Structure formats: C-alpha cells, structure tokens
Amino acid sequence: MSAELQAGRHGAPLVIDQVHKRFTQGRRVAHILRGCSLTIGAGEIVALVGESGSGKSTLARTIMKLYTPDEGKLLFGSEDVTHAKGKALRQYRERVQMVFQDPFASLNPAHSIRTILRRSLPPSARHYSERQREDLFDEVLTQVGLTPASNFLQQFPHELSGGQRQRVALARSLAGRPDLVLADEPVSMLDVSLRLGVLNLMLSLNERFGIGYLYITHDLASARYVASRIAVMYAGEIVEEGPAEAIVEEAKHPYTQLLVQAAPDPDRRGLQELDESVFTGEPPDLSREIQGCPFQFRCPHVMEKCYESSPPLKDLGNGQKVKCFLAE
Amino acid sequence: MTFSVQDVSVSYPTSRGWVQAVRNVDLQIRPGELVGLAGESGSGKSTLVLAATRVLKAPAVSVTGRVEIMGQDVFAWSDKELRAQRWQTFSFVTQSAMNALNPVMRVRAQMHDAMRAHDPHYQKAKADKRCEEVLRIVEVPAAKLDSYPHQLSGGQRQRMVIALALLLQPQLVIMDEPTTALDVVAQREIIALIRRLQRELGFAVLLITHDLSLLLEVADAVTVMYGGRVMESGRSHELLRKASHPYSRALIHSFPPLHGAMQRQEGIPGTPPDMLNPPLGCPFAARCVMATKECGEQMPPLTRYGDRLVACHHVSEQDFQGAGVIV
Ligand SMILES: Nc1ncnc2c1ncn2[C@@H]1O[C@H](COP(=O)(O)OP(=O)(O)OP(=O)(O)O)[C@@H](O)[C@H]1O
Numbered sequence: 001m002s003a004e005l006q007a008g009r010h011g012a013p014l015v016i017d018q019v020h021k022r023f024t025q026g027r028r029v030a031h032i033l034r035g036c037s038l039t040i041g042a043g044e045i046v047a048l049v050g051e052s053g054s055g056k057s058t059l060a061r062t063i064m065k066l067y068t069p070d071e072g073k074l075l076f077g078s079e080d081v082t083h084a085k086g087k088a089l090r091q092y093r094e095r096v097q098m099v100f101q102d103p104f105a106s107l108n109p110a111h112s113i114r115t116i117l118r119r120s121l122p123p124s125a126r127h128y129s130e131r132q133r134e135d136l137f138d139e140v141l142t143q144v145g146l147t148p149a150s151n152f153l154q155q156f157p158h159e160l161s162g163g164q165r166q167r168v169a170l171a172r173s174l175a176g177r178p179d180l181v182l183a184d185e186p187v188s189m190l191d192v193s194l195r196l197g198v199l200n201l202m203l204s205l206n207e208r209f210g211i212g213y214l215y216i217t218h219d220l221a222s223a224r225y226v227a228s229r230i231a232v233m234y235a236g237e238i239v240e241e242g243p244a245e246a247i248v249e250e251a252k253h254p255y256t257q258l259l260v261q262a263a264p265d266p267d268r269r270g271l272q273e274l275d276e277s278v279f280t281g282e283p284p285d286l287s288r289e290i291q292g293c294p295f296q297f298r299c300p301h302v303m304e305k306c307y308e309s310s311p312p313l314k315d316l317g318n319g320q321k322v323k324c325f326l327a328e
Numbered sequence: 329m330t331f332s333v334q335d336v337s338v339s340y341p342t343s344r345g346w347v348q349a350v351r352n353v354d355l356q357i358r359p360g361e362l363v364g365l366a367g368e369s370g371s372g373k374s375t376l377v378l379a380a381t382r383v384l385k386a387p388a389v390s391v392t393g394r395v396e397i398m399g400q401d402v403f404a405w406s407d408k409e410l411r412a413q414r415w416q417t418f419s420f421v422t423q424s425a426m427n428a429l430n431p432v433m434r435v436r437a438q439m440h441d442a443m444r445a446h447d448p449h450y451q452k453a454k455a456d457k458r459c460e461e462v463l464r465i466v467e468v469p470a471a472k473l474d475s476y477p478h479q480l481s482g483g484q485r486q487r488m489v490i491a492l493a494l495l496l497q498p499q500l501v502i503m504d505e506p507t508t509a510l511d512v513v514a515q516r517e518i519i520a521l522i523r524r525l526q527r528e529l530g531f532a533v534l535l536i537t538h539d540l541s542l543l544l545e546v547a548d549a550v551t552v553m554y555g556g557r558v559m560e561s562g563r564s565h566e567l568l569r570k571a572s573h574p575y576s577r578a579l580i581h582s583f584p585p586l587h588g589a590m591q592r593q594e595g596i597p598g599t600p601p602d603m604l605n606p607p608l609g610c611p612f613a614a615r616c617v618m619a620t621k622e623c624g625e626q627m628p629p630l631t632r633y634g635d636r637l638v639a640c641h642h643v644s645e646q647d648f649q650g651a652g653v654i655v
Pocket residue numbers: 023024025030032050051052053054055056057058059101478479480481482483484509510511
C-alpha cells in the first residue's frame with residue numbers, strides 16, 4: 001500500500017481570495033473570474049456547481065497555476081502560491097492534482113495507460129521497485145473499476161471508451177496520493193452505478209488518507225452525496241455557499257433555487273412540468289462591466305437596487321453565505 | 329424508418345485478440361422520434377454508432393449486420409456518397425466535442441466550410457445568418473462564433489458541436505453524450521429545444537447517454553445496453569413505470585436522491601465483463617441478484633413482449649400480464 005507516500009503529510013487549507021482572471025481576445029477583454037473567494041479546508045470535500053461558462057474550469061486552472069490570477073491571492077497552508085515558480089511550484093503541483101474536464105484531450109494519445117500512470121508519480125515514488133509500482137497501478141485501476149487492470153495498463157487512450165478514459169484520468173490523479181484533487185467533472189460520462197463507485201472511492205480516500213477535493217459538477221445530487229459544502233458559481237463569482245444540506249434544502253440565492261428546481265428527479269416526469277419562465281434569459285456578457293448583481297438579467301425577484309450595486313456577501317450564521325439583497 | 333440497425337456486431341482487433349464490443353444489436357428509429365441509448369460505460373454505445381455511420385471501418389474494426397439510413401444501405405454507399413450524406417442526411421455529434429472541432433479554425437469558418445461543401449448556392453451572408461440561427465438554438469452568444477475551440481468552456485464546445493449537427497437540417501441526428509458538460513438547466517433546455525425543432529421539422533434523434541433519468545424524461549423509446557448487447561428496450565414511460573431487466577431496474581434504482589435522508593449507496597456491485605473474453609451466458613450474470621446457473625451458461629435471447637424487448641432468463645410473459653403494461 002502506498003501509505004508511505006502519505007506519511008508525514010498533513011493536508012493544508014487552500015484559500016482563494018478575491019481572485020480575478022481576464023482573457024484578452026483581440027480588442028475584447030472578458031472578465032471571467034470576478035472577485036472569486038473560496039476556502040477548501042484541509043481534507044475537506046467542497047463541490048463547485050454552476051452553469052456552463054460560469055468560470056469553474058477557469059478557477060480550477062487558476063488554482064493549478066496554469067493561469068496566473070490578475071488580482072487576488074492563492075494561499076496553500078501558510079504559503080502564498082499566487083506567484084510561485086520553479087521548485088515551489090513543482091512541490092505545490094505534487095500536492096494539488098487536477099483531473100481535467102475533457103478526458104479525450106487530457107490523456108497523451110502516444111502513451112499507454114502504464115506510461116501515463118508512471119509519469120504521474122511524484123519524485124518521492126522514484127525509488128519504488130517495478131513490483132511496487134505495478135501493485136500501485138493495479139490498485140488504483142481496480143479502485144476506479146477498470147478491471148482486469150493488466151489489460152488496461154497495456155492499452156492506449158484511443159482504445160478506451162469515454163467513461164473509461166475519465167476513470168484513467170482520475171486514477172492518474174490518485175496515484176501520487178496528493179493532498180487536494182481538483183476534479184473537473186470527473187464522472188460526467190459515467191452511469192449512476194459506476195458514478196456511485198467513483199464517488200464512494202473519493203469518500204473512502206478522503207476518510208483514509210484525508211485527501212481533499214474540489215469536486216466540480218453539474219449534478220447537485222452527487223454534490224450533496226460527497227461534499228460537506230457546496231459553492232455555487234455564477235458569472236465568475238461565488239454567489240452562495242454553505243453546508244451541502246442547506247444549499248439543497250434551503251437555497252437562498254435565486255440562482256441556486258433555480259438549479260435545485262431543475263435538478264433531475266426520478267419522481268418527476270416530463271419537461272413540460274418545469275416552469276419554462278425560469279429558463280428565459282442568458283448568462284451576462286462578461287466582456288462588459290456588469291453593474292449591480294450579475295443575476296439581474298434572469299432573476300425572477302429582481303429589484304431596483306439590484307441594478308445599482310452588487311449585493312454584499314451576507315453570512316447567515318449557519319455557515320451559509322449568500323450574495324443577494326433578498327437575504328439582507 | 330429513418331434509422332435501422334439490424335443484427336449489428338462490431339469487434340476491435342488487438343494484439344491480445346478480438347474485443348467484442350457490440351453483439352447482435354437491433355435498433356429502429358421512426359421519423360420524428362427521439363430514441364435513447366443508455367448503458368454502462370464501455371457497453372458499446374459509441375462503438376455501435378461509430379460503426380453504423382462508418383466513422384470506424386475496416387481494418388480498425390470488423391462489422392457485420394446491416395444499417396439503413398432513410399431506407400438506404402449505409403454499407404453500400406461509396407465513400408463519395410457517404411461524404412455527401414454526412415451532415416446533410418444525417419449528422420453525428422461525437423462524444424468528444426473537442427475532437428469534433430478543428431482546434432486551429434474559428435468556429436465560424438468550420439460552419440461555413442460545412443455549408444459550402446453541401447450547398448451549391450452557398451452565399452456568405454446567408455451562411456452567416458444560418459450560423460447565428462443555430463447558435464440561438466443552442467444558446468451561445470453569437471460573438472463566440474469567432475472563438476477558437478480552446479477559448480470555449482466545456483459546455484460551450486458541446487453546444488457548438490450540436491449547432492454544427494443541426495446546421496444543414498438533416499433527417500437524422502445522432503448525439504453521443506452531447507450534454508455531459510452542461511448543467512441541468514441548460515441540458516433540459518437544449519433537449520426541449522431539440523424536441524420542439526423535431527416536432528416542427530420532423531427529423532429523428534438518437535441520443536446516447538449514461539443518464540437514464542434524462543432519457544426516461546425526454547425520449548419516446550429507450551434501449552439499454554450492457555456488455556455489448558441489448559438488455560431491454562421499450563417505450564420510455566413504460567420502462568420508467570416498470571423496467572423488467574434486472575440491469576435496467578438496478579440502474580433506475582441507484583440514483584442518489586436529491587432530497588430526503590442521506591445514506592451510502594452501493595450502486596451495482598461488481599465490474600463489467602472483459603470484452604476480450606466475453607462470458608458465455610448473460611453478460612450481466614456476474615453482477616445480477618437474480619442470476620442462476622443457467623444465466624452463466626446461456627445467453628438469454630432477446631424476447632418480445634408486446635412493445636418491450638427483454639433478454640433475461642428470469643423474465644417471462646407473466647411479468648407483463650395484468651396492469652396493462654403491454655400497450
Ligand atoms: N483561454 C481563454 N480565452 C478566452 N476566453 C476563455 C478562455 N478560457 C475560457 N474562456 C471563457 O471563459 C468563460 C468561462 O469558461 P470556463 O471553462 O471556466 O467555464 P466552466 O464554468 O468550466 O463551464 P463548463 O461547465 O461549460 O465547463 C467562458 O465564457 C469561456 O468562453
């Protein structure tokens with residue numbers, strides 16, 4: 001077992017503090033992360049939900065330091081990693097791993113699964129014997145349901161189905177036993193049964209080794225299943241966060257309420273039963289400055305002041321925080 | 329029939345032998361219908377449609393059986409005919425949205441290319457208008473037409489590929505996991521829009537997804553695959569009310585609930601079969617709560633009960649009596 005890799009490690013909290021990220025495309029500047037703040041405690045599972053294009057992957061990539069924040073800070077434990085370079089950056093990236101959203105683009109097509117896994121091992125695993133390494137690979141592949149592991153180790157990404165690639169990507173992130181895994185939609189291509197298997201795996205690794213997760217998903221039910229806290233992103237800001245239960249049962253932000261209302265429910269049938277009016281409207285144009293609340297364009301409760309200034313983050317006391325004037 | 333798959337089997341040659349990814353699959357789609365194909369990861373869903381639309385062909389795969397699109401034998405088309413039909417008669421949204429888009433071309437240019445190739449009366453201004461129209465359908469701001477694929481979010485890329493599939497108004501649209509990167513609001517919204525377009529224009533859709541709850545909500549009929557074979561198929565509302573195959577039943581019952589008490593769930597214990605050495609009997613036998621000796625030894629035939637087809641030794645006529653399940 002790879003307890004050795006884990007020995008002497010203590011997870012550390014990751015603090016994302018008022019992070020901004022802009023992209024320039026020709027003359028247009030798109031302001032994708034707009035003062036985004038979130039803390040992931042050591043060994044905590046936090047789910048990040050929010051609509052397509054809201055900036056979830058950008059946030060994960062920024063945490064990974066694939067992008068440098070234009071403003072704001074990233075703290076990991078006691079270290080400020082906002083501008084980490086060289087050795088400090090390498091060490092940080094050993095402890096924080098990412099599972100990319102698109103498993104068709106993130107696995108090197110020229111490498112067998114064995115090579116992909118071998119390359120993911122941190123330097124601390126370099127002294128492993130061939131045997132120990134194979135055992136570790138066998139273990140992580142079996143954990144994600146790719147059996148017999150010996151078959152899969154020889155295969156190349158193009159020989160795998162979408163869901164199988166997704167599980168290789170997850171196995172890769174686990175092989176080095178990091179402190180924190182940024183998992184961007186890691187189970188989106190898996191059916192419920194396998195999905196439960198992978199979610200249970202995340203839970204058990206969390207319990208056994210204290211691995212923390214930022215679990216990015218569109219599936220609220222699975223967010224509630226694995227995460228202790230859920231953060232909801234809209235237009236590059238966290239508009240609501242809190243204990244998973246509270247977010248699902250007592251969402252305060254109109255956008256979260258919309259998400260909960262639209263979540264699939266096996267007991268309900270037919271699209272027509274959904275209130276169509278909540279679907280109208282588009283996400284805001286991020287290449288323009290937004291004055292006021294970013295949800296004003298779609299909000300069923302929009303008020304005069306929502307156009308004028310952006311709502312402050314209100315702490316409800318139970319760990320739930322909301323950015324909406326209604327919560328005042 | 330808009331789309332008819334008859335007794336299709338597909339195998340991949342590998343250094344270790346043949347991977348028998350799809351076995352004797354039948355599937356029919358009538359004009360205007362939305363048919364869902366569900367099943368476990370690795371059960372052969374993508375392989376089936378990749379082979380049926382000749383994206384995959386010999387020597388990469390060996391295919392047997394017959395496939396018809398709008399009554400025409402797909403395997404008899406010349407390469408030139410195939411190119412002429414693709415996008416125009418049928419379109420295919422592959423599972424990897426990134427691979428479907430050319431990474432070094434702006435989206436607009438890719439759409440124009442498709443229109444230019446198929447329309448002898450191609451006009452730039454008209455084509456631009458059509459691009460904007462399909463972007464409205466999939467709800468992406470028109471400004472994103474001038475983005476390169478890597479500048480789009482996961483969900484925006486998937487929407488672009490759906491837009492591309494609708495561009496030339498084909499009779500059949502095949503979509504392989506088109507909404508995995510979309511939030512539930514967007515997912516339902518897009519499917520609802522496609523439903524509405526289908527009613528107006530009469531095209532048929534084959535929707536592949538692991539998300540059985542979505543399918544049972546939106547599809548007219550659903551086929552469930554496991555281990556390369558069809559386990560059960562029928563009308564969605566009937567399946568939702570009473571799935572007969574133990575695998576589809578297990579799938580329907582393993583949703584983590586959104587509300588109510590929270591507890592660890594186990595899904596379906598066990599792992600899928602090794603398709604290099606597929607089991608002799610029912611592929612699901614190793615994980616099935618109802619399995620008996622017979623199940624491990626003999627493949628149950630796909631048997632018709634009214635509108636329903638089920639392959640299970642322990643499902644019989646009696647299961648469909650009373651309650652008017654057979655419509
Ligand atoms: N490199 C880039 N250049 C320009 N714009 C970008 C770039 N990367 C992302 N964007 C834009 O930033 C916005 C947020 O993208 P991001 O990928 O973070 O969204 P997301 O929340 O992960 O969405 P999804 O759920 O669809 O994956 C999108 O509008 C996208 O077009």
